[in-house]
Amino acid sequence: MLARIDTDHRHITSLLNLLADKIDRLEQGGAVQMTMLHDAVDYLHRYADHCHHPLEDILYQYYLDKTEQSEGDVHRLAQEHHNLADATNAILDTLRMILNDQVVPRERLIKDLQLFLTMQRDHLSYEDNVLLPKVAAALDEDDWSKLQVMVADKIQHDPLFSSSARDYEDLRAYLAE
Template sequence: MLSIIHNDHKNIAKLLNVLTDKLSRIKLEDEVDYRLVRDIVSYLQTYSGKFHHPLEDRIYEYYLKYRVVDDSVANRLHDEHQHLEIISAELKEMIDSILLDAIVSRDDIIEKLQQFVNLQKAHLDYEEVEILPAIKASLSADDWRHLEQNWHHDPQEDPLFGRTVADQYKSLAKRLSL
């Protein structure tokens, strides 16, 4: 299960690199393919919301319930997941407005896209540096078997990085050379 999460994080990092490039282009007032930006945000919002974050939350909740003795440990992970969901929705709405030829301030899109990228990167770092190592060190083989029995998602079903690329992500996959 941790390998699925680590692999998802690598894929998310690839997408964040593309968004960082697009952000630089926006700042330079270069032409930007906002459909590509929307596809990335949409993918991150959809895949993370349906599969990635629920998997992390399930493992983390188990960890908190059965392995953390200190009651002062807050569920920061879940809170960050909720915050990322809100920021993703706001950014997607802004990009959809641009694609519908609405007037959106360049400063506003730069600010929202920068906020999105920064939050995503900070969240990945938090998970990779603090959360996942603590979980890995604490959970036993029996814990992992229990968690795996209750999780039924095949990573090959990933609509972008899985076995088959969904139609809505074909141009994004091409851009990423998948």
């Protein structure tokens, strides 16, 4: 399960790097393909918010129950997952407006994308550097076996990065370059 989370984090990071590149291009006055931006954020909404984060929430709750820790870090995680979902929806709304030929000032788009990117990167850093090491140290093989059963209904194929993926064809081709 930790390997899956690590893989997901690497995939998410590749999309965040793509967003950073597109933000730079926007800041320099260049054009970007809005459908690609939309697809990258839509993936984060569809996969990270609805599969990856719920899996992490179960893992961290299990960790809390096992170690009898106070909620501190894990409560923060749940709040961050909620805030990320809200931010993702807000960026998607903005991108949909643009794709529907509504006027959105470039500066607003850049600012919103920068805030979104920072929020996503800070979240990944927090998980990778604070929470996941604690969880890895606290759980044993029996715990991981129990967790596999608990998260079975949350595991979905990755709609962008799995070998059987059929969605986001243009984005997948771009990332492959």
